[in-house]
Amino acid sequence: MTDGRGETPRRTGMTEKCGVVGVALDGRDAARPLYYALYALQHRGQESAGIVTHDGFQQHSHVDRGLVGDVFAEGDLEGLAGSAGIGHVRYPTAGSLDTSCAQPFSVSFKSGSLGLSHNGNLVNADEIRDELAALGHAFTSDGDTEVIAHDLARNLLEEDLIRAVKRTMRRIHGSYALTISHDETVLGVRDPQGNRPLCIGRLEDGYILASESAAIDTLDGELVRDVRPGELVVLDADGQGFDSYQLVEEDNTAHCFFEHVYFARPDSVIDDTLVYEARRELGRKLWTESGVETDVVMPVPDSGRAFASGYAEAAGETTPDGEARPEDDDGVEFAEGLMKNRYVGRTFIMPTQDERERAVRLKLNPIKSTIEGKTVTVIDDSIVRGTTSTQLVQLLKDCGAKEVHVRIGAPEIVAPCYMGIDMATREELIASDKDTDEIREAIDADSLAYLSTDAVADVLETERIDLCLGCVTGEYPYDIEGEEADREVDRPDLGGRTMAADD
Numbered sequence: 001m002t003d004g005r006g007e008t009p010r011r012t013g014m015t016e017k018c019g020v021v022g023v024a025l026d027g028r029d030a031a032r033p034l035y036y037a038l039y040a041l042q043h044r045g046q047e048s049a050g051i052v053t054h055d056g057f058q059q060h061s062h063v064d065r066g067l068v069g070d071v072f073a074e075g076d077l078e079g080l081a082g083s084a085g086i087g088h089v090r091y092p093t094a095g096s097l098d099t100s101c102a103q104p105f106s107v108s109f110k111s112g113s114l115g116l117s118h119n120g121n122l123v124n125a126d127e128i129r130d131e132l133a134a135l136g137h138a139f140t141s142d143g144d145t146e147v148i149a150h151d152l153a154r155n156l157l158e159e160d161l162i163r164a165v166k167r168t169m170r171r172i173h174g175s176y177a178l179t180i181s182h183d184e185t186v187l188g189v190r191d192p193q194g195n196r197p198l199c200i201g202r203l204e205d206g207y208i209l210a211s212e213s214a215a216i217d218t219l220d221g222e223l224v225r226d227v228r229p230g231e232l233v234v235l236d237a238d239g240q241g242f243d244s245y246q247l248v249e250e251d252n253t254a255h256c257f258f259e260h261v262y263f264a265r266p267d268s269v270i271d272d273t274l275v276y277e278a279r280r281e282l283g284r285k286l287w288t289e290s291g292v293e294t295d296v297v298m299p300v301p302d303s304g305r306a307f308a309s310g311y312a313e314a315a316g317e318t319t320p321d322g323e324a325r326p327e328d329d330d331g332v333e334f335a336e337g338l339m340k341n342r343y344v345g346r347t348f349i350m351p352t353q354d355e356r357e358r359a360v361r362l363k364l365n366p367i368k369s370t371i372e373g374k375t376v377t378v379i380d381d382s383i384v385r386g387t388t389s390t391q392l393v394q395l396l397k398d399c400g401a402k403e404v405h406v407r408i409g410a411p412e413i414v415a416p417c418y419m420g421i422d423m424a425t426r427e428e429l430i431a432s433d434k435d436t437d438e439i440r441e442a443i444d445a446d447s448l449a450y451l452s453t454d455a456v457a458d459v460l461e462t463e464r465i466d467l468c469l470g471c472v473t474g475e476y477p478y479d480i481e482g483e484e485a486d487r488e489v490d491r492p493d494l495g496g497r498t499m500a501a502d503d
C-alpha cells in the first residue's frame with residue numbers, strides 16, 4: 001500500500017492507450033474502410049498502425065511503425081484481401097519503440113488464424129504469461145495483447161468461439177476493448193466494467209466495431225449503440241447483422257472519465273454522451289464552482305477549447321456569486337489568444353523535461369493584442385506534470401497580461417493510470433505531493449482552480465461508483481499491487497463473477 005504519495009509500483013503489463021476497429025462487409029473488401037476508420041482514430045495512437053484481414057482462405061496482415069498515412073501505401077491495401085478484418089493504432093509508450101508490440105497481433109494455430117487489437121491494460125498479464133509459457137507458449141513481445149491472443153488460441157483448441165472468449169474473459173483482469181478476427185469472423189469484446197470505449201455501427205453494406213463513433217461517421221455509417229460492459233458482439237460474416245452475448249455481468253461499471261475529459265474526440269459519442277457536450281458542460285460547472293471575473297477567457301488549444309466555450313457561456317449568464325447578470329453585462333470576453341502549431345507532436349511524449357518545455361513553446365504562440373494589459377483566464381482540460389501551465393503562465397505574463405488565472409476542467413491528477421492511459425508516474429505528477437495552492441505557486445498563476453469529482457459524475461450522469469476515477473482519487477477498480485484499491489465496488493475476483501450464460 002502507498003499513502004498516495006509514494007513511488008509508482010511496477011506496472012503489470014504494458015499500457016496500451018490505443019484505437020481499435022473491426023468490420024464485416026457484404027462482399028466488398030474491408031481494407032479501405034478499415035484504413036479510413038484508423039485515420040479517424042489516429043488521435044488514439046501515433047506509434048504504429050495495422051490491419052489484418054481474412055479472405056476466406058487466408059489471413060493477411062500489414063502492421064508497421066508510424067502514422068496511418070505513412071504505414072499504408074496503395075499497394076498494401078490491395079494486398080489486404082477479404083471482406084472482414086480488424087485494425088489498430090497504438091499510442092507511444094516508453095520502451096516500446098519497436099514493432100514487436102505493434103498490432104493487430106496475428107497468429108495461426110491448429111484451429112484457424114487469429115487477429116487481435118487491444119485498447120486497455122491487463123493487470124494480471126504477467127501471471128497468465130508465466131502460466132502459458134510453462135505450457136510451452138512462446139512469446140514474441142512483452143505486451144499483454146499477445147497474452148490474450150495465446151490464451152484465446154489455447155481455449156479455441158477445446159471450445160467453440162463463444163465459450164473460448166468467455167473462458168479468456170474470466171482469466172484476464174483489467175481494462176480491455178478488443179476487436180478480434182477468427183478467420184472471417186469479426187468479434188468485439190468490452191471488459192466487464194466497460195473501462196475503455198467500444199461501439200457498434202451500421203454501414204451501408206455491413207457492420208463496424210470501433211473505439212469511437214467518429215470512425216463510424218467517417219464511413220457515413222450510423223451509430224447503433226455502445227458495446228455493453230462484459231458483452232461479446234459477433235458480426236455476421238455477410239455483413240447483415242450481429243449477435244450479442246452478455247458473457248460477464250458485474251454490479252458496477254468503471255467507465256474512464258478521462259476519455260471524456262481529454263482522450264476521445266469531441267465529436268464522438270461515448271456511453272451515450274457526446275464528448276463535446278460533456279466538455280462544454282464541464283466548462284459550465286467550472287464557472288459555477290470557481291468562476292473569476294477577468295477581461296478575457298481563452299482556451300489552451302485544442303484540449304481546452306470546449307471547456308472554455310462552456311465556461312464563457314456560463315459566465316455570460318451569471319456572476320461568480322451565481323447571480324443572474326444584468327442585461328447590459330455580457331460577462332467575460334471569449335478569445336483565441338493562443339495559436340497552435342499543428343505539426344508539433346504531443347508535448348507529453350517528449351522524453352526529457354527540457355524537451356517538453358521547448359515543445360510547449362514550439363506548439364503554442366500567443367496573440368499579443370488579446371493579452372497585453374488584460375486580466376486573463378486560461379482554460380485547459382488537465383494538468384499532468386505542470387509543464388504546459390507553467391510555460392503558459394510565463395508566456396502570457398511575458399506578453400503583458402496583468403493577471404493570469406488558470407482553470408482546469410478535471411480534478412487534480414494525483415495518481416498514475418493502470419487502466420490504459422499513459423499518464424506519467426506518481427513522482428512526475430505535480431499534484432501527487434502538492435496541494436492546489438502549492439501548484440498555483442509552482443506555475444506562478446494569480447489563481448488556480450480544478451473541477452470537483454462530483455461535478456464530473458454529475459455531468460456524465462453517472463454515479464461516482466460507476467466511473468474509474470483512479471488517477472484523481474488513487475482508488476482503482478482492480479487490485480493493483482502496491483496501490484490501495486478501496487473503491488467500494490463489486491470488484492471482480494476470478495472466482496466470483498456472475499456468468500449470465502451457461503458455462
Ligand code: AMP
Pocket residue numbers: 262300303346347348349380381382383384385386387388389421422423
Ligand atoms: P502537463 O503539461 O504535463 O501538465 O500536461 C498537461 C497537458 O497535456 C494538457 O494540455 C493536456 O491536454 C495534455 N494531456 C493530458 N493528459 C495527457 C495524456 N495522457 N497524454 C498526452 N497529453 C495529455
